């Protein structure tokens with residue numbers, strides 16, 4: 001299932017909140033201050049962190065458009081979790097117990113993809129959104145460019161931001177090692193917007209993106225938040241301590 005959407009010219013895009021309300025509120029505050037009101041979440045609102053209900057409620061209160069992530073569907077028993085590691089499993093069982101009926105219904109209704117005129121939004125991969133495959137190598141990226149027709153695809157899932165550009169005339173692919181990129185007519189793009197609530201690229205700050213169609217740019221940004229408070233909440237909830245430790249390490 002996918003849903004067509006209309007968007008304004010400046011959009012905030014983020015992914016992988018994972019129940020980290022402290023990080024989410026810091027990023028929402030940033031968007032508010034920047035006057036960015038159209039927001040899209042590329043999935044995994046819940047799992048790992050101590051505030052699954054509160055994070056889902058932020059999405060609902062603010063009408064943030066959202067696609068489903070594997071942890072969101074796992075909370076509904078809709079995906080096989082045998083491949084989840086023991087820590088992820090424990091967090092998932094805890095999350096299932098916490099979520100209210102109405103928040104579970106909200107997660108149940110999430111589409112796998114959202115499509116606007118020039119962009120596709122998905123959690124893991126445009127090729128098989130329901131299989132939760134990672135895009136790690138350039139060969140993964142190349143295959144996936146064949147599976148969306150829009151100029152841009154935004155996703156998350158690996159918790160590591162990247163920008164890959166595909167030059168349409170000679171079909172060359174390259175990684176862009178910058179935080180901000182000017183969009184070129186000759187190229188198409190794959191953006192991993194990183195993780196808002198559990199970054200794994202050795203930077204503990206919340207990661208998110210801004211698409212500015214007026215400026216013709218996409219920016220991957222970081223904002224600091226109260227990591228210690230998020231860690232304390234994880235420990236207070238009796239979730240595995242590793243989930244608290246990794247937030248400070250950004251991995």
Ligand code: ZN
Pocket residue numbers: 016018044069071157158159
């Ligand atoms: Zn995730």
